[in-house]
Amino acid sequence: MKWLLALALSLVFAAHVQAQDGVQASGMAAPAGEAGVGVAAWERTVRSHIDAVLAAVPRIPEELASTAARIRADARSHGYPPILLVFGGLAAFGLAAERIYRSGRPSERGAASALLPIAVFSGTVAVVFFAVDWPPLGRVVLLCYLTAFVCYRIVSALVSLAIHPPSATWARMAAAALLLAVAGSAAGKAVGVAPDVVAAVTYLMSLVVLALAVATAWSLATPARPFKNLLIIGLVAAWMLWSLELRVLFWLAVYALLLPPLLRSVGKTAAALLQEHLPDLRTVLVVRGARALVVVLAAAWLALVWEMNPDGVGHQNSWVTSNFYGLLKSVVVVLGADLLWQIARSWIDRKLAGRASPTDAAGAEREARLRTLLPIFRNALAVVVLVMTALVVLAELGVQIGPLVAGAGVFGVAIGFGSQTLVKDVISGVFYMLDDAFRVGEYIQAKNYKGTVEGFSLRSVRLRHHRGPIFTVPFGELGAVENMSRDWGVVKFRISVGYDTDVEKVRKLTKKIGAGLMEDPELGPLFIEPLKMKGLEEFGEYGLVLSFGMTLKPSPMQSFVRRRANLLLREAFTSNGIQFATPSVQVGGAETAGAEGSAAAAAARLRLRQASPPEA
Numbered sequence: 349m350k351w352l353l354a355l356a357l358s359l360v361f362a363a364h365v366q367a368q369d370g371v372q373a374s375g376m377a378a379p380a381g382e383a384g385v386g387v388a389a390w391e392r393t394v395r396s397h398i399d400a401v402l403a404a405v406p407r408i409p410e411e412l413a414s415t416a417a418r419i420r421a422d423a424r425s426h427g428y429p430p431i432l433l434v435f436g437g438l439a440a441f442g443l444a445a446e447r448i449y450r451s452g453r454p455s456e457r458g459a460a461s462a463l464l465p466i467a468v469f470s471g472t473v474a475v476v477f478f479a480v481d482w483p484p485l486g487r488v489v490l491l492c493y494l495t496a497f498v499c500y501r502i503v504s505a506l507v508s509l510a511i512h513p514p515s516a517t518w519a520r521m522a523a524a525a526l527l528l529a530v531a532g533s534a535a536g537k538a539v540g541v542a543p544d545v546v547a548a549v550t551y552l553m554s555l556v557v558l559a560l561a562v563a564t565a566w567s568l569a570t571p572a573r574p575f576k577n578l579l580i581i582g583l584v585a586a587w588m589l590w591s592l593e594l595r596v597l598f599w600l601a602v603y604a605l606l607l608p609p610l611l612r613s614v615g616k617t618a619a620a621l622l623q624e625h626l627p628d629l630r631t632v633l634v635v636r637g638a639r640a641l642v643v644v645l646a647a648a649w650l651a652l653v654w655e656m657n658p659d660g661v662g663h664q665n666s667w668v669t670s671n672f673y674g675l676l677k678s679v680v681v682v683l684g685a686d687l688l689w690q691i692a693r694s695w696i697d698r699k700l701a702g703r704a705s706p707t708d709a710a711g712a713e714r715e716a717r718l719r720t721l722l723p724i725f726r727n728a729l730a731v732v733v734l735v736m737t738a739l740v741v742l743a744e745l746g747v748q749i750g751p752l753v754a755g756a757g758v759f760g761v762a763i764g765f766g767s768q769t770l771v772k773d774v775i776s777g778v779f780y781m782l783d784d785a786f787r788v789g790e791y792i793q794a795k796n797y798k799g800t801v802e803g804f805s806l807r808s809v810r811l812r813h814h815r816g817p818i819f820t821v822p823f824g825e826l827g828a829v830e831n832m833s834r835d836w837g838v839v840k841f842r843i844s845v846g847y848d849t850d851v852e853k854v855r856k857l858t859k860k861i862g863a864g865l866m867e868d869p870e871l872g873p874l875f876i877e878p879l880k881m882k883g884l885e886e887f888g889e890y891g892l893v894l895s896f897g898m899t900l901k902p903s904p905m906q907s908f909v910r911r912r913a914n915l916l917l918r919e920a921f922t923s924n925g926i927q928f929a930t931p932s933v934q935v936g937g938a939e940t941a942g943a944e945g946s947a948a949a950a951a952a953r954l955r956l957r958q959a960s961p962p963e964a
Contacts, residue, residue: 394593401551404544408552411545419539422485431486435493438473445472462505470498488538496531500524515567522560529553551591558587579605595653596672603646614638632687632694640683647676674744681744685737689730696726719788721781724804769824773807777823790833790902794826833902836876839910840897843917844888844929854894855881857920861913862898871909874900879913891929 423431446469453461473494482490503523507516529550536546565579582605589598614635654672700722743749786792791800792811797819799811809826811819845854862879866872877899885895898913900906921928 390593397547397593400544401548404542404548405552407542408545408548411542415536415539415541419485419489422483426483428483428486431489434482434486435490438476438490438494439497441476442469442473445469462509463502466498466501466505469501473498485539489535492531492535492538496527500527503527511568515564518560518564518567522557522564525553525556525560529557554587554590558583596650599650599653603650607643607646610642611639614642632690636687636690640687643683644680647679651676670746674746677744678741681740682737685733689733692729693726696722724777724781724806727806769822770807772824773822776826777804777807777809780823780826780829785829786831790831792832793830794821794828797821797826835902836899837902837906838897838899839906840882840895841910841914842885842893842895843914844891844893845921846891846927846929847887849892849926851884851892851894853924854921854926857924857926858896858917861916861920864916865898865909865913871905871912874905874909876901888929890931 420430423429423434428434446465449468450465477490477494500520500523504520507519507523511519532553533546533550536549537543561583562580565576565583568576582601586598586601586605589595589601651673700719739749739753780786786801786809788801788803792798797811799813799819802810802812802818804810808820808822811821813819858879858881866875866878875898879896879898882895882897885893887893896913896917898909900909920926
């Protein structure tokens with residue numbers, strides 16, 4: 349809604365710009381002897397223009413009547429009826445073609461269905477208009493008012509879609525007054541109306557448009573009253589800036605009313621047309637590109653307005669002029685940087701969110717590598733784009749960035765000495781990435797920290813502990829990293845059984861259990877080598893200590909596989925009569941031989957333990 353109102357103001361004031369150009373061309377500028385620069389020249393120009401307009405107001409009826417008489421005489425001399433009848437005939441012919449078009453299509457609601465019939469009307473009227481050789485004066489009048497009529501119908505259709513009654517009625521009236529003023533200004537200069545009279549009519553019509561725009565803003569249903577008050581104040585301020593010949597400030601006020609809602613509307617429309625859930629390059633290019641195009645066109649028009657008014661306030665000051673153009677260039681630079689950053693970020697986000705999990709080991713390794721490096725690259729790219737954009741903007745504003753860069757280097761050295769820990773963390777992170785020490789999704793242990801790598805920043809890594817807590821560890825604090833998820837892992841464990849256990853029987857049972865685990869559809873793919881009994885590890889105090897091991901692929905399931913193997917071994921030992929070692933104490937003895945035998949057995953076990961090789 350706001351951008352429609354701002355558009356209305358911009359059009360009526362554009363008409364006034366044309367009228368003022370004609371006024372100045374007719375000699376209404378300040379006398380040569382009073383020429384000056386800066387504020388004094390602006391004050392004299394505005395005062396002389398206002399005086400000329402006020403003096404021309406009483407002449408409006410007479411000038412309009414004589415102009416209408418000239419147009420009628422020109423039409424009769426060429427054998428045509430009055431131009432008003434010709435206008436009505438052309439409009440009726442176009443409406444008939446539009447009705448035929450509507451009769452063959454189902455009724456729909458939407459911008460396209462509302463604008464296509466108007467396009468049929470415009471095309472039909474344009475064909476008839478350019479096919480007939482109209483009178484010279486009537487030709488210009490017809491062209492101006494037919495164009496205004498088409499524009500009114502377009503604005504009316506858009507208002508009907510965007511605004512509800514009664515605001516829509518006021519908006520249509522404001523649009524009608526606006527377009528009537530624009531058409532009258534353009535036609536009046538073409539048919540020979542005095543420029544001061546054209547300027548006076550434009551001023552009077554601008555007051556009508558302003559009143560209708562204020563009524564439209566006040567009748568809006570959704571905004572709160574403070575917002576309505578601000579909108580009305582903005583409309584009045586824009587009109588006053590235009591009246592005082594402050595055209596650049598006027599257009600800045602129009603942009604403040606027009607650009608924010610217009611950019612939102614353009615972005616939503618483009619996104620709705622594309623219907624994309626995840627932003628891809630096409631979405632970013634269309635949405636951001638459309639918004640950037642609107643802003644660039646606004647900046648270009650502002651530069652054109654500045655060039656068309658060489659005698660305006662501030663033109664004689666080189667510093668103001670250079671900074672004005674520097675600001676416009678900075679807008680373009682910022683838009684280009686934003687577009688590049690949005691394209692890069694959307695590509696990275698798409699890579700991170702839209703990639704399927706590969707089935708082969710090489711593909712999984714590449715995916716883990718990308719998930720690790722892409723977030724770091726995104727953060728580094730954001731810093732580079734921000735710094736480069738800031739330097740270019742400062743250069744466009746006239747700041748000497750050479751000393752600034754040199755000073756930033758010295759300041760950076762000082763900051764580096766003062767924040768050695770931060771520098772250490774960043775540099776350590778770079779070398780960890782170059783060494784490919786760990787990736788997102790891998791389980792690592794470093795000093796007292798262990799967990800699954802969830803993400804990175806420029807100075808730290810996030811580890812998710814298997815119990816749930818998250819550790820945010822600076823890279824400089826990691827030290828030596830133990831990666832438990834790379835290539836393969838050997839799982840070892842020990843079981844103590846009684847001294848009378850048949851070790852060969854245990855080996856066969858273990859081999860059978862290992863083969864069963866390899867055939868398991870869930871756990872089998874995790875195995876590189878099956879479960880095996882490594883052998884008799886040592887003679888314990890209460891039994892034989894047997895060593896078991898298996899080689900698995902890197903996976904968080906390793907602990908689950910070990911627990912599953914322990915359970916199966918227990919069930920197999922129990923069903924085959926293999927006793928686990930348990931603490932036992934023999935108290936007393938009635939026979940000396942029994943005691944001596946027990947002592948001899950204990951001594952034998954002691955000698956065996958001393959003679960057994962140490963554990964590898």
